[in-house]
Amino acid sequence: MKSISAVITKGLPVGSRVETCDNSGAKVVKIFSVKGHKTVKGQLPAGGVGDLVKVSIIKGRPDMRKTVQWAVIVRQKKEYKRINGTRIKFEDNSVVIVKDEKGNPKGTIFKGPIAKEACERWPGISKVASIIV
Secondary structure: OOOOOEEOOOOEEOOOEEEEOEOOOEEEEEEEEEOOOOOOOOOOOEEOOOOEEEEEEEEEOOOOOOOEEEEEEEEOOOOEEEOOOOEEOOOOOEEEEEOOOOOOEOOOOEOOOEOHHHHHHOHHHHHHOOOEO
């Protein structure tokens, strides 16, 4: 996992229900863990764009439902700051389901734009992405 060239505000805490933007078979997932996140007592772990999270699939194909998968956050509503001073936010929260911890995507088509920070960190996602913002 590479570092990111932005100051990402963590906008998706544990327990968030998020839509997927790929054709892996999952529609709505629930975040229950953020890889590599440490926090203080009483504060929920949270993830931002480019973070690897563990998700439980809530809605989707019957064979995918009630399973645990890895996912990468590719869009968030909470704005964050890039190194050049610009601030960016998306109109929805979204994740991409990945096969393993290396970031190889399970789906073959992504709907909507993908954040540049997620593509920098995960080259497998950037190969499939059509729109990178």
